[in-house]
Amino acid sequence: MHFNVKILDPGRFAMGRAGRAPRRVTAFIFVLFALCCGAAASETAAAADPFLVLGVAVHATAADTSLARANALTAGYREGLTQVFERLALDEDLSRLPRLSDAQISQMISGFEISNESVTSTHYRANLNVKFKPDSIRMALRNAGLRFAETPGRPVVVLPILAVGPESRLWRTPNPWADAWKRAAVAAGLVPLILPIGDETDVRLAGVEQASAGDTMALDRIAERYGARETLSVIAVPSKDLDTGMLRLDVTLLSREGSAQAGRLHLEFPSGPEGWGTLFDQAVAAVAGRVNGDWKQVNVLQFDQQNTIDVGVTIAGLADWLDIRRRLETLSVIRSVELRELSHNSALLRLSYLGAPEGMASALRQAQLDLEETPEGWEVVPFARTESASPP
Numbered sequence: 001m002h003f004n005v006k007i008l009d010p011g012r013f014a015m016g017r018a019g020r021a022p023r024r025v026t027a028f029i030f031v032l033f034a035l036c037c038g039a040a041a042s043e044t045a046a047a048a049d050p051f052l053v054l055g056v057a058v059h060a061t062a063a064d065t066s067l068a069r070a071n072a073l074t075a076g077y078r079e080g081l082t083q084v085f086e087r088l089a090l091d092e093d094l095s096r097l098p099r100l101s102d103a104q105i106s107q108m109i110s111g112f113e114i115s116n117e118s119v120t121s122t123h124y125r126a127n128l129n130v131k132f133k134p135d136s137i138r139m140a141l142r143n144a145g146l147r148f149a150e151t152p153g154r155p156v157v158v159l160p161i162l163a164v165g166p167e168s169r170l171w172r173t174p175n176p177w178a179d180a181w182k183r184a185a186v187a188a189g190l191v192p193l194i195l196p197i198g199d200e201t202d203v204r205l206a207g208v209e210q211a212s213a214g215d216t217m218a219l220d221r222i223a224e225r226y227g228a229r230e231t232l233s234v235i236a237v238p239s240k241d242l243d244t245g246m247l248r249l250d251v252t253l254l255s256r257e258g259s260a261q262a263g264r265l266h267l268e269f270p271s272g273p274e275g276w277g278t279l280f281d282q283a284v285a286a287v288a289g290r291v292n293g294d295w296k297q298v299n300v301l302q303f304d305q306q307n308t309i310d311v312g313v314t315i316a317g318l319a320d321w322l323d324i325r326r327r328l329e330t331l332s333v334i335r336s337v338e339l340r341e342l343s344h345n346s347a348l349l350r351l352s353y354l355g356a357p358e359g360m361a362s363a364l365r366q367a368q369l370d371l372e373e374t375p376e377g378w379e380v381v382p383f384a385r386t387e388s389a390s391p392p
Helices: 030-035 065-088 091-096 102-107 134-143 176-183 200-205 208-213 216-225 275-299 318-329 357-366 383-388
Strands: 005-007 052-061 109-119 123-132 156-164 167-169 193-195 230-240 246-255 264-270 306-314 334-342 346-354 369-374 377-382
Touching: 052 065, 065 102, 065 109, 065 123, 065 134, 091 275, 102 109, 123 134, 156 176, 156 208, 156 216, 167 208, 176 193, 176 275, 200 216, 208 216, 208 230, 216 230, 230 275, 246 275, 264 275, 275 357, 306 357, 318 334, 318 346, 318 369, 318 377, 346 357, 357 369
Parallel strands: 005 193, 156 193, 156 230, 306 377
Antiparallel strands: 052 123, 109 123, 156 167, 230 246, 246 264, 306 346, 334 346, 369 377
């Protein structure tokens, strides 16, 4: 399971209230990850584009530089493709990923970028960014009979709480649980995970007691600071079995509203010089895998189920309509957008989509759109309007 944890500078985000509108259709998924929103594009590029892989380290040795370079890039393309497959395919299908030749993989690449090259007469080393063709990826997965999702999730702010005896630590050091999250900077999954920097402002916005209890107001504040709409408190309780010497770590996952549904993990590792560090790293990977796995389960593309829904959109003009249409057309779950009526302040659309209404509503939220039921029928509402209508 590949995932990415980013430590972001909150000063780069505009503050905005995380409001809620009544009677929305939402996807009831693990800790409500569908409620997350915006982060800086540079930090979430791979998640925003599920067919883009960043920072693949490549290296090879051969008889000459050209051959070493070719071998390194070929291996890098294959690693990038594997990361995309693992990012999209359901976890239970990962053992059946397509096996493709180098020639087939090369046909699936739409572009690449090389940086940090280091070259000798027989050795080549670099970092590689690869963009794959979406239709080629989808076809390969469908031909292999694999289920997959490609709707990116909005970022989640992770709050790593270490509970030892009567004391719990979030911002205080030492906190090896938080250190493990800081080390976890590898390839991104569909749900970006953000680790706060832990400065005085963070401490003031949300204390360890508030994060542990799911204090909605405090967690709203910390989410706002990092441009998100959701937080995840991950409470780790370490222990050691005196009879077997096994190190144990029990992890509870709490959403912003304090729900621990399906949010418990138990890990063990033999004691030794690297025992606790390895166990914490494994736990981070397990949590990230749970987050992304649950997200994919809810947002899996169901090509055998296609439905339609008529929705209204209130617009301020042509530019507003074009922006909303662009957002809708970026969502893979929506197969077509048909304009039925258009006036100076409203539009009536017929959306064709894959799967159930809940999955479509979840996908809409990733484009910062809400699906609401009104007396006149269904309406698509951009987040900005929803939040401005929320009570202070």
